[in-house]
Amino acid sequence: MVEMRFAVRRLAQAVPLLLIISLLVFGLIHAAPGGPLSLYLDNPNVRPEDIARLRRAMGLDQPLGAQYMAWLAAFVRGDWGYSYADGRPVADRMLERVPATLQLVGISTVLAVIVSIVVGVGAALRRGVDRTASVLAVAGLSIPVFWLGLVLQLLFSNTLGWLPSSGRASFAGGGLADRLAHLVLPVTVLAVAHAAGWSRYLRGSVRLALAQPFANAARARGVTESRIVLRHALRHALLPFATVVLLDASVMASGAVVTESVFAWPGLGSLFTEALAKRDYTVLMAFLMCASVAVVTLSFLADVAVHALDPRTRNEP
Amino acid sequence: MVAGGILVVLVLLAALAPVISPFAFDALDLSHRRAAPSVSHWFGTDELGRDLFTRVLFGARVSLAVGFVSAAVSVLLGVAIGATAGWTGRWMDAVLMRVTDAMLAVPRLPLLMIAAAVLAPNVAVLVLLVGAAGWMETARVVRAEVQSIKANDFVTAARAVGAASPRVVVRHVLPGVLPTAAVATTLAVGRGILLESALSFFGVGVQPPAASWGNMLYQAQTTMTSEPWLGIFPGALIFLTVLCCNTLGTTLAERPAAGG
Numbered sequence: 167m168v169e170m171r172f173a174v175r176r177l178a179q180a181v182p183l184l185l186i187i188s189l190l191v192f193g194l195i196h197a198a199p200g201g202p203l204s205l206y207l208d209n210p211n212v213r214p215e216d217i218a219r220l221r222r223a224m225g226l227d228q229p230l231g232a233q234y235m236a237w238l239a240a241f242v243r244g245d246w247g248y249s250y251a252d253g254r255p256v257a258d259r260m261l262e263r264v265p266a267t268l269q270l271v272g273i274s275t276v277l278a279v280i281v282s283i284v285v286g287v288g289a290a291l292r293r294g295v296d297r298t299a300s301v302l303a304v305a306g307l308s309i310p311v312f313w314l315g316l317v318l319q320l321l322f323s324n325t326l327g328w329l330p331s332s333g334r335a336s337f338a339g340g341g342l343a344d345r346l347a348h349l350v351l352p353v354t355v356l357a358v359a360h361a362a363g364w365s366r367y368l369r370g371s372v373r374l375a376l377a378q379p380f381a382n383a384a385r386a387r388g389v390t391e392s393r394i395v396l397r398h399a400l401r402h403a404l405l406p407f408a409t410v411v412l413l414d415a416s417v418m419a420s421g422a423v424v425t426e427s428v429f430a431w432p433g434l435g436s437l438f439t440e441a442l443a444k445r446d447y448t449v450l451m452a453f454l455m456c457a458s459v460a461v462v463t464l465s466f467l468a469d470v471a472v473h474a475l476d477p478r479t480r481n482e483p
Numbered sequence: 484m485v486a487g488g489i490l491v492v493l494v495l496l497a498a499l500a501p502v503i504s505p506f507a508f509d510a511l512d513l514s515h516r517r518a519a520p521s522v523s524h525w526f527g528t529d530e531l532g533r534d535l536f537t538r539v540l541f542g543a544r545v546s547l548a549v550g551f552v553s554a555a556v557s558v559l560l561g562v563a564i565g566a567t568a569g570w571t572g573r574w575m576d577a578v579l580m581r582v583t584d585a586m587l588a589v590p591r592l593p594l595l596m597i598a599a600a601v602l603a604p605n606v607a608v609l610v611l612l613v614g615a616a617g618w619m620e621t622a623r624v625v626r627a628e629v630q631s632i633k634a635n636d637f638v639t640a641a642r643a644v645g646a647a648s649p650r651v652v653v654r655h656v657l658p659g660v661l662p663t664a665a666v667a668t669t670l671a672v673g674r675g676i677l678l679e680s681a682l683s684f685f686g687v688g689v690q691p692p693a694a695s696w697g698n699m700l701y702q703a704q705t706t707m708t709s710e711p712w713l714g715i716f717p718g719a720l721i722f723l724t725v726l727c728c729n730t731l732g733t734t735l736a737e738r739p740a741a742g743g
Binding site: 179182183186187190191194195197304305307308309310311312313316317319320324416417419420423424427438439442443445450453454457458461462465 | 581582584586587588589590591592593594596598600601602673677680681684685686687700707708711715718721722725726728729730733
């Protein structure tokens with residue numbers, strides 16, 4: 167009952183948030199001089215009367231407020247309009263890209279989580295590991311993702327020839343090994359930045375947990391330090407860690423756009439950069455809205471889950 | 484400290500670029516096109532025979548300027564919005580924080596890429612865009628700090644003797660926020676440089692013939708296999724600069740004087 171009430175209250179906060187986001191996205195696209203059809207204005211093959219007809223057909227001659235309401239209503243119903251580039255429904259174009267992105271983001275997130283836990287625990291236990299890990303973490307957060315991708319391509323694909331440089335599979339349509347080989351570089355690039363931030367966070371919360379009375383009590387009972395970390399401190403730290411991972415969904419979306427483009431990974435991120443190059447505004451708007459909705463949903467789920475799993479958070483107002 | 488030193492050197496190199504660069508910024512040398520790094524051309528040359536070391540120095544001016552100015556924009560916005568929310572409270576706080584949450588939920592890079600594609604900005608507008616995309620974290624921290632400073636007796640005392648709200652905020656509250664703002668600024672410089680380079684890398688940031696580290700990488704992308712130096716050096720400088728900013732920021736944040 168308490169959980170339900172909390173979930174409803176939290177959901178009530180998410181709705182105005184999504185409305186603000188939709189206003190932002192809509193306003194951004196319509197800030198273009200000449201509006202969303204500006205691309206056609208420079209095209210000598212498109213006559214002014216064609217543009218006028220297109221504007222009427224797309225409702226661009228309506229007042230902005232009415233356009234916004236119509237767009238929002240259609241978006242909520244799942245009608246995301248048609249791609250300017252090839253005339254197909256935007257929802258179809260995006261749906262067919264979802265599996266590739268889920269695969270890439272999913273695997274790199276799992277990898278980053280495993281690395282973060284190993285490194286975070288190691289850093290909490292050993293000073294030497296901590297020093298090295300903190301230097302590597304700052305480096306991981308500072309390296310431009312696309313440049314890391316280019317350098318790894320150069321090294322492992324072009325110079326050493328060990329791994330394919332782009333795509334999801336070879337043209338011949340290779341087997342499992344071929345698909346795995348195509349995953350290695352993009353997964354590594356995407357995981358680096360996340361592992362850098364998350365391992366530092368986990369190290370911090372394990373350290374905090376080790377300073378708690380329950381850790382001292384365990385020490386007094388003669389429990390070894392590594393057992394305290396693994397059995398007590400880590401369990402204590404994992405819940406907030408999971409929240410941080412979920413709340414980073416927004417950063418993941420940015421990372422996926424860059425990584426997928428560099429490695430020509432046929433997912434949502436490369437659809438976004440293709441649409442950007444063609445100024446395909448319907449696709450761009452739908453991408454930004456979907457990514458934001460995903461972020462808000464994940465943070466909602468994280469909050470509700472923490473609230474349900476950790477009784478201490480329920481006392482807070 | 485080392486990080487700060489390297490940053491100073493980089494800024495000096497960028498400022499003195501016209502004096503120290505061995506070649507003119509746009510000097511063509513068609514007989515030495517696509518030359519690998521050598522004694523005369525330290526970083527090699529590009530497809531028009533322009534000296535890459537010179538171009539990297541001039542690119543540093545744009546990239547560093549974007550980094551520093553956008554950081555200033557971000558932090559000023561963040562402090563203003565955070566302090567307003569924390570100080571006034573009530574509905575103003577609620578509205579500002581919802582907007583902050585909304586901005587945090589939209590993935591930053593795609594948002595900026597669309598904004599840059601739509602507005603086709605010059606460097607000045609680009610700086611404002613990058614700055615306007617980075618104030619949220621600062622606003623949140625500053626809001627929390629202002630709320631805790633507000634509860635102090637010296638603030639109550641200042642208000643009791645009749646000081647007006649703006650005066651109390653500027654004289655008594657904001658000085659307490661300074662250490663946080665300093666940390667936020669160093670981190671924002673690094674983030675600004677990264678964002679500019681990513682935008683330029685996708686062709687919607689700084690436009691040629693102007694050179695920034697990001698758009699040098701954009702141009703180098705297609706010839707990475709044949710002339711890797713064109714991509715390696717600008718990227719390495721982005722990495723080095725951002726690394727220094729982040730190291731400096733982390734060091735500042737860990738100093739006890741920063742209030743922990």
